[in-house]
Amino acid sequence: MNKHDLAPDVQRLIHSSIPSVEALEVLILLVSSDGEVWSPDEVAAALRPSSAAVEMVRPYLALLASDGLLKITTRQDGAHFGYAPTTPAMAEAVRQLVMAYHEQPVLLIRTVYAIADRQKLQAFVDAFKIRKDP
Template sequence: MQSGTVPDDVRRFVLTSIPSVPYAEAVLLLRRSAGEALSSGEVARALYVGERAALELLGLGVETGVLHRDETGYRYQPRDEALARAWDRFAHCYTTQLIVVTQLIHGTSQKSAQLFADAFKLKRET
């Protein structure tokens, strides 16, 4: 892999599955916890976000099938092997090409925000 390039499969994964850097950081934190359950408060403190934000990130992880929640907290537990492999590939690129990957994530979230804003602009004009 060349410096500064992200493989196509990882790029597609980012564009379709990683809505924000905090979300990626939350999932990667739990992934590094090797099956240990973390509370929303622990995740909030580790990511320097409020507990409400941590709960939203963790809830999204549960919804997308990458995290599992039980009475002890949240764990990294992808619903299938394909999702686990996608996160493994993403984690490798995130570690080795942090700037390029975060720019890709930010570009995606900015584009989504612009599309959302444009939808309201179009509604007002009609």
């Protein structure tokens, strides 16, 4: 591993579950709250003023939950989300991600942008495919 690159597991995690820096902030917040559950409104309020709107937070929470990083608890006032990785490998990748967030924030944010960029280019390539991947 090049010291100018993040670990492959962390890169895979970013590729699958972290489409933007805001999504990264959401995940870091939930991980550092140590299993506590949050409503989308609470997450948006806690991230203010950097990430703000709850409409923006909601899809990230849904994505992270569908990728098995968050657990959804339904309460009377709606769905709440708490950090609960489904596999030990996932937990390890997140641990490394949090470490990178504290120790190499510039590299991490650059990587998030670079991967998001690559996904946009991939969308261009996919536009030429007659049948889309399932």
